[in-house]
Amino acid sequence: MRFYRPIDIARELGISTSALRHYESWGVIPSPERSANGYRQYTEVHAAYFRCLRAMFPGFGVSITCQTLKHVQHGEMDAAFWLVNKEQASLHEEKTIADQTLALLQQPDLPPIRGKKRLGRMSIGEAATYTNVQASAIRHWEKEGLIVPDRDPENGYRVFGATHIRQILLIRTLRRTVYLLDSMRDIVKAVEHHDVEKAKQVTEQALFVLHGRNRLQLSGVHQLVELCRIAGLLAPPFESH
Secondary structure: OOOEOHHHHHHHHOOOHHHHHHHHHOOOOOOOEEOOOOOEEEOHHHHHHHHHHHHHHHHHHHHHHHHHHHHHHOOOHHHHHHHHHHHHHHHHHHHHHHHHHHHHHOOOOOOOEOOEOOOOOEOHHHHHHHHOOOHHHHHHHHHOOOOOOEEOOOOOOEEEOHHHHHHHHHHHHHOOOHHHHHHHHHHHHHHHOOOHHHHHHHHHHHHHHHHHHHHHHHHHHHHHHHHHHHOOOOOOOOOOO
16 A cells, blocks of 8 residues: 655645645544554545545635535545535526626617516516516615615605616626625626626626636546545446445
């Protein structure tokens, strides 16, 4: 059996040996045996754990990575795979929302909504009905400064025009994604100032980030599969039982 010195793995991964001990203290790496002089004796399995840990961090974060590796330690390969699958599905949903946002921004006019006639200027109730958004949600977004409806000079009631409706539709789409929340205010304000190109740029940047994270996740999954193979949980060519 080949043994790795801590410095060997640390150099391969571009980290310090103290980082290896730190990860080990988290309980996500199997405890190594010790040599006669007390030094850690890492095996190929340990090296695979460290490679997987470092590969998964950028795409999945610390919490999901640690949960995944603990499943592997307990021989729960499928639990580990489903956990990362859930994160990938969530990322795909964020990408779908970003695509929908970009498509909405690229339309010169408000999209038609089946069975609903768009009025020139709407009350909050009419706007809520047209966009299928609760009036309470629209009031909340107004309170957060995301949307500023006009006011009827005679009675002070909220009045929503085409720009406001587009903003509501965008917020309805954007609120479901973590990556775009930080950019939501910029996108909505850009629409308010009729700077649709700016809103497109913000959305396209968010898509760029999502593409990058997708690649990072796939790189992490590759190392996870390799870890399961080396740990004896997955026999090539990935046999099912």
